């Protein structure tokens with residue numbers, strides 16, 4: 001896991017270090033530029049020429065450092081610069097002055113004339129982008145999409161909002177880069193919405209500011225765990241203990257209950273139940289309507305079945321305090337019966353509400369939120385919507401998200417505050433937020449991209465993984481974040497051709513490979 005920060009937090013870290021006299025802005029710019037050059041040389045060892053596009057601020061300043069360092073290696077370097085050198089911030093101005101070669105104006109025509117280049121470096125805008133690019137620079141950004149040469153972004157693909165992961169101008173205005181090299185710590189926009197697709201591979205250059213980064217530590221509501229876009233090599237020890245079962249009795253590892261839909265609507269519950277058992281809940285039971293009991297029992301062995309007649313039946317089952325987590329919603333049906341079952345389910349255990357358990361409250365989401373508040377214990381409930389279900393429960397947050405007014409992260413944070421539940425909004429960029437302010441982003445992109453995970457029933461498996469982990473945990477947010485990671489790892493381990501049934505079967509291999 002790694003932290004990710006907003007653009008403003010990054011500026012805060014940088015200025016705290018400079019103000020403390022620990023480092024100068026010029027030294028940071030040199031480290032940043034050298035880091036980008038090292039990444040380019042690693043990635044394209046044969047390249048010999050570059051066109052560097054430099055903006056009017058410090059991102060452009062990094063570009064002039066890169067130009068100088070590549071020229072010192074005898075590369076053929078062409079620089080296209082934007083704005084008046086005198087108006088640049090001091091360190092950028094100094095590096096522009098130190099560049100010995102020509103600086104041609106940054107125009108679309110000049111960019112298109114530079115066809116004989118091995119690499120194009122986008123150092124136009126980074127964290128200082130304040131408004132939508134327009135005019136000539138917008139035209140340049142659009143033309144960058146047609147560049148034949150590999151495109152390397154300095155800090156960010158220019159035009160990308162690093163807080164929201166969306167283009168500040170309209171679509172097509174952020175170049176799709178092959179490599180983005182950012183500094184010290186990734187920014188939120190690298191991981192959500194359009195960010196990952198625009199960034200390409202992401203590398204992080206250490207600027208030596210960890211001491212000042214640590215000072216943000218108390219501000220936990222604004223620091224986010226994120227799963228990096230690279231596959232875990234030695235990167236899992238921190239989460240490994242979360243997957244270890246307790247030695248002892250099966251009840252020491254919790255008992256998860258999954259509520260099944262009626263006849264011919266039972267598969268989703270069985271998928272969730274199998275995932276819950278595979279991830280290590282000590283016991284798993286499927287609570288089934290009497291009419292579907294035979295159907296469920298015929299297809300379950302290690303997983304137990306219980307007859308459950310509606311909300312009253314569920315309340316009766318839950319009198320057994322050994323049920324530590326509950327999953328309901330997949331294929332349960334939309335309507336009052338499901339609402340009643342949700343009300344019966346809420347209580348002192350962890351409850352995963354998914355699918356129909358969410359849609360059933362579309363008419364009046366506040367009824368759900370009031371029922372959650374009535375539990376009286378924080379963070380007992382997690383809502384796991386996909387985008388459509390999120391819009392049904394949180395129309396205001398969803399409208400602001402669609403309009404680009406707030407980020408996916410902020411939308412989910414607001415939803416967690418509004419509902420009093422942990423909220424997990426699914427996607428290739430899954431965002432999890434808790435009422436206590438914790439938030440996590442899980443970006444399954446680049447090497448961890450699993451398009452084949454978009455398959456029927458995969459969401460039911462995720463709900464089951466969360467319930468199974470929560471059943472033997474005391475931290476629902478953590479369980480959700482770990483389950484999200486494992487869900488993607490299971491899909492990666494199987495590969496294309498995956499169907500939902502395969503996901504629980506891959507769990508043992510993933511756990512074994514990570515050393516659990």
Ligand SMILES: NC(=O)C1=CN([C@@H]2O[C@H](COP(=O)(O)OP(=O)(O)OC[C@H]3O[C@@H](n4cnc5c(N)ncnc54)[C@H](OP(=O)(O)O)[C@@H]3O)[C@@H](O)[C@H]2O)[C@H](O)CC1
Pocket residue numbers: 010011014028029032055056057058059060061062089124125126127128129130131132133134137154155156183184207
């Ligand atoms: N964070 C670090 O530790 C380090 C960061 N470095 C690099 O610095 C940039 C951030 O530099 P900054 O100068 O703050 O911002 P930018 O270079 O990204 O952009 C600011 C300039 O761009 C102008 N601007 C902004 N939006 C637009 C627009 N839509 N159209 C035209 N011009 C725009 C802005 O003009 P203003 O009028 O708004 O002032 C500025 O001129 C960071 O990303 C890193 O690359 C350090 O070098 C190393 C340490």
Ligand SMILES: [K+]
Pocket residue numbers: 059122123124125126153154155156157158
């Ligand atoms: K850039």
